[in-house]
Amino acid sequence: MRKIVIAGNWKMYKTQAESLEFLQGFMSELDATPDEREVVVCAPFTDLGLLSKSLHGSRVQLGAQNVHWEDVGAYTGEIAGAMLAEIGVRFVVVGHSERRQYFGETDETVNLRLRAAQRHGLTPILCVGETKQQRDAGETEAVIFNQLAKDLIGVDQQNLVIAYEPIWAIGTGDTCDSAEANRVIGLIRQKLTNANVSIQYGGSVKPDNIDEIMAQPEIDGALVGGASLDPKSFARIVNHQA
Numbered sequence: 001m002r003k004i005v006i007a008g009n010w011k012m013y014k015t016q017a018e019s020l021e022f023l024q025g026f027m028s029e030l031d032a033t034p035d036e037r038e039v040v041v042c043a044p045f046t047d048l049g050l051l052s053k054s055l056h057g058s059r060v061q062l063g064a065q066n067v068h069w070e071d072v073g074a075y076t077g078e079i080a081g082a083m084l085a086e087i088g089v090r091f092v093v094v095g096h097s098e099r100r101q102y103f104g105e106t107d108e109t110v111n112l113r114l115r116a117a118q119r120h121g122l123t124p125i126l127c128v129g130e131t132k133q134q135r136d137a138g139e140t141e142a143v144i145f146n147q148l149a150k151d152l153i154g155v156d157q158q159n160l161v162i163a164y165e166p167i168w169a170i171g172t173g174d175t176c177d178s179a180e181a182n183r184v185i186g187l188i189r190q191k192l193t194n195a196n197v198s199i200q201y202g203g204s205v206k207p208d209n210i211d212e213i214m215a216q217p218e219i220d221g222a223l224v225g226g227a228s229l230d231p232k233s234f235a236r237i238v239n240h241q242a
């Protein structure tokens with residue numbers, strides 16, 4: 001059975017104080033939502049310890065935004081899977097386009113990070129997606145299939161979430177047409193060995209488009225950037241109509 005997974009990616013936003021303020025507004029809005037929806041907040045590293053304590057016993061799960069591929073070592077500025085697992089982190093975003101674009105992430109390092117996450121019992125959220133230029137050149141499918149082929153080598157598809165995030169739709173307000181997102185996600189699913197992997201859509205998901213996105217049969221959730229920073233707007237997205 002495919003699970004619905006709604007995850008907020010806070011990126012480099014929210015101090016500890018701001019993350020606690022968010023929770024105050026967010027948790028009270030969540031009570032009425034069905035339990036089978038997984039809710040995840042992927043926070044900056046400095047927030048994770050505090051959030052882990054605050055979210056203990058709640059239905060909101062904790063995610064990180066990166067993990068190194070080695071278990072320990074002299075890797076200044078990196079974070080190990082065991083460090084995340086120890087404090088109750090369950091998910092980790094891997095291969096986000098911002099990391100690929102600004103921090104030299106390649107399909108090879110994405111693959112190593114995915115496998116490291118799984119070694120430590122974390123569920124990776126693998127992000128794939130095309131640029132505007134690639135879409136306009138008719139390369140969308142080729143780009144994504146190439147990412148999947150390289151990123152998923154040796155990855156356990158029983159413990160994996162994928163997010164289709166067209167890069168041109170991220171932070172632009174220019175959401176991918178929901179039928180088109182559905183089509184691409186259907187194509188991604190055909191490339192997987194496990195048909196039950198949850199595949200999210202990400203890119204300018206907002207309270208006013210979540211119902212339409214989630215009505216699409218292939219789309220199993222959302223990876224939400226900007227709209228996950230506001231407690232009311234993220235709660236509305238989590239509480240979308242089934």
Ligand SMILES: O=C(CO)COP(=O)(O)O
Pocket residue numbers: 009096165169170171172173202203204205223224225226227
């Ligand atoms: O990058 C994203 C989530 O990982 C999407 O960001 P926005 O929702 O701000 O477009």
